[in-house]
Each structure stands twice: as C-alpha cells, then as structure tokens.
Amino acid sequence: MKNNQEKWVNEVVESMKGSQRAKPAPELLGKITHQLFDQKAKVLSIRQWRIIAIAATLILALNILAISQLSSNNKAVNTQMAEKNSGQQDIISNYKLYE
Amino acid sequence: MSREYQILKSIANGDETAFRELYVQFSERVYNTALSYAQNVEDAEEITQDVFTKIFRSADKFKGKSKVNTWIYRITVNTALNHLKSKKRLSFIQFGGEIKQQIDFEHPGVLLENKEKAKALFKVIKTLPESQKTAFILSFIEELPRQEVANVMKTSLKAVESLLQRAKANLRKKLQKQYPKK
Known part of the structure; x- marks a missing residue:
C-alpha cells in the first residue's frame, strides 16, 4: 500500500515530463504590438484600474480626515480667541471711568 | 554577437x-x-x-x-x-x-495519461515557497538544464540542487497528505 502511494507520488512529480508547451492565443502578439507601436495613449488593464480606484479612495478618505481635523482645530482656536476677546472687553470697560 | x-x-x-x-x-x-x-x-x-x-x-x-x-x-x-x-x-x-475556491488547473500540453497526476501536481506547486517553486518549474516543467536554472535565479548550481531536493520533499509530503488513499 505504502509502496503504491510512493510510486504514485513519484509519478505525479514527474507528470509534466514529455508534455508539450502551451501556446498563447494568436491574437496576443497583435495586442502587444498595438500597445507598443500603434497606440499613443496607454491602455490600462482592469487590475491597474482597480489599484487606481483603491488609491483614489484612500486619498479621498485621508483628505476628509484632514479637513475634519482642521475644522475641529479651527473651532478650538475660535473659542480661544473669543475667550481672549471677552477678557479684553472687560479690561476696556474697566477703563471707562466716566460712564 | x-x-x-x-x-x-x-x-x-x-x-x-x-x-x-x-x-x-x-x-x-x-x-x-x-x-x-x-x-x-x-x-x-x-x-x-x-x-x-x-x-x-x-x-x-x-x-x-x-x-x-x-x-x-x-x-x-x-x-x-x-x-x-x-x-x-x-x-x-x-x-x-x-480564500476563494479555485478550479483545479489543467495544463493544455500535458499527455492524456498524465492529466490527473498533473492536476494534482499543479495544486501542490502553488503551495511551495517562491524559490523552490521557481527551481521546480524551470527544471521540471520548462526542462531547462540545472546550470541555466542557476543562471536565471542568479545562484549557484549547488543551491539549485538543494532547492530542488527541498521542493520535491515538500511536494511528496503535501501529496501524501492531500491524497492519502492513492
């Protein structure tokens, strides 16, 4: 039994011996030469489009994150400014001696 | 030239x-x-x-x-x-x-009597580490001489032989595990 299995495994490992080479589709050469010699604009494959879409989504998400952080920072600065201004108003009103 | x-x-x-x-x-x-x-x-x-x-x-x-x-x-x-x-x-x-379920690959150039065995072989080739896979494909599918395989992989003849030994051992182990009833 074990010998049979070993024999089978060896046959599997050697199973591509004497096989023929697979041939590419005849239209592939035309596709490649068209891309290299005829076409001015680069044609993107679906895979490249997917990668571009993922990259664009990432950039968009990062931008949204940056804008939201910036606006929350602005709010904080505005509050601080408002507090500061009200403090100055107090001082100014304190110097209005003849009112 | x-x-x-x-x-x-x-x-x-x-x-x-x-x-x-x-x-x-x-x-x-x-x-x-x-x-x-x-x-x-x-x-x-x-x-x-x-x-x-x-x-x-x-x-x-x-x-x-x-x-x-x-x-x-x-x-x-x-x-x-x-x-x-x-x-x-x-x-x-x-x-x-x-993991997406894939259909077993059938090489179009394989001899008719070896079809099932070649299917099993390609299934386990996928699981080999990169360098073992390359040494095996170039040696046993492309049937390049060992020295040429070494040149392609920019390594020594000895290293290719060792990679092939490990690749074969791995393939045997995986085949025995995946097809215990053969």
Whole structure:
C-alpha cells in the first residue's frame, strides 16, 4: 500500500515530463504590438484600474480626515480667541471711568 | 554577437519586425512559464504581455553578460512572481482574507495519461515557497538544464540542487497528505 502511494507520488512529480508547451492565443502578439507601436495613449488593464480606484479612495478618505481635523482645530482656536476677546472687553470697560 | 543579441539591439531602436521575430522565438517559453505560475490563461496572457513590454522597454539595457534566453526567463519569473503577489494583495483587499475556491488547473500540453497526476501536481506547486517553486518549474516543467536554472535565479548550481531536493520533499509530503488513499 505504502509502496503504491510512493510510486504514485513519484509519478505525479514527474507528470509534466514529455508534455508539450502551451501556446498563447494568436491574437496576443497583435495586442502587444498595438500597445507598443500603434497606440499613443496607454491602455490600462482592469487590475491597474482597480489599484487606481483603491488609491483614489484612500486619498479621498485621508483628505476628509484632514479637513475634519482642521475644522475641529479651527473651532478650538475660535473659542480661544473669543475667550481672549471677552477678557479684553472687560479690561476696556474697566477703563471707562466716566460712564 | 548572437542573432538574438542583434534582434535585441534592433528592438532597442524601435524595430517592430525584430520585435515580432523575438516574440515568435520566445512567446511559448514565456507563456508556458507564466502559465505554470498563474495557473490560468487570462493571468498567463497578462504576464506574457507585461514581459514583452518590459523586453521592448529595456532592450537597450541588455549588455550581453548573460544569454538572451536566460535574461528573458529572468524577466518572466520576476514578472510572474510580482503578478502573484499583487493578485494576493488585491484578493485580500476584495475578499478580506477569505480564500476563494479555485478550479483545479489543467495544463493544455500535458499527455492524456498524465492529466490527473498533473492536476494534482499543479495544486501542490502553488503551495511551495517562491524559490523552490521557481527551481521546480524551470527544471521540471520548462526542462531547462540545472546550470541555466542557476543562471536565471542568479545562484549557484549547488543551491539549485538543494532547492530542488527541498521542493520535491515538500511536494511528496503535501501529496501524501492531500491524497492519502492513492
């Protein structure tokens, strides 16, 4: 039994011996030469489009994150400014001696 | 200067006829190797297209330090491995690490009596580490001499032999595990 299995495994490992080479589709050469010699604009494959879409989504998400952080920072600065201004108003009103 | 080297020089000058000649000479080797890695026709064609585009764009960089055949095999192996990596990354993004069920690959050139065995072989080849996979594909599917495999992989003959021993041992172990009733 074990010998049979070993024999089978060896046959599997050697199973591509004497096989023929697979041939590419005849239209592939035309596709490649068209891309290299005829076409001015680069044609993107679906895979490249997917990668571009993922990259664009990432950039968009990062931008949204940056804008939201910036606006929350602005709010904080505005509050601080408002507090500061009200403090100055107090001082100014304190110097209005003849009112 | 070899005829292939002359063809590459002409390709570097933008000669389309020379490019077609090189394609006729090497496309089967490139496609067959790509098919062994990708195990599907669409990906193998995409890899072949990438390889010939790279050959066209870097023909002027070929200095004749290695054989043209070795250089083209090296480009093919690197392109195929990169293709597999990016496909893995993409499927991880799309399916969140879930393994997609794939149909067993059937090599179109295999002898009829070896069809089932070759199917089992390709199923386990996929699981080999990169360098073992390359050594095995170039030696046992492309049937390149060991020294040529070493040249393609930029390593020593001894290292290739050791990689092949480990690849065979791994394949045997995996085949026995996956097909215990054979």
